[in-house]
Amino acid sequence: MPAAVPTLDEIRAWPATVSVPQAATALGVSKSYLHGLIKQNSAPVKVLPLEGRHRVITASLVRLLEDS
Secondary structure (H helix, E strand, O other): OOOOOOOHHHHOOOOOOHHHHHHHHOOOOHHHHHHHHHHOOOOOOOOOEEEOOOEEEEEHHHHHHHHO
């Protein structure tokens, strides 16, 4: 069963960066889809490569969701 989509207020309370799977849940897409967008440099959110993994900047995620 997929994770419940968090509210915008819940997302605002998240740490400064979140995992790709967590961001994908907030966007309502699969983690593989978001990973694909990141690989193509087409992600609609800002992403940081840290320690061999990608982290999504929460403020960028919030801005995207506020504008939609």
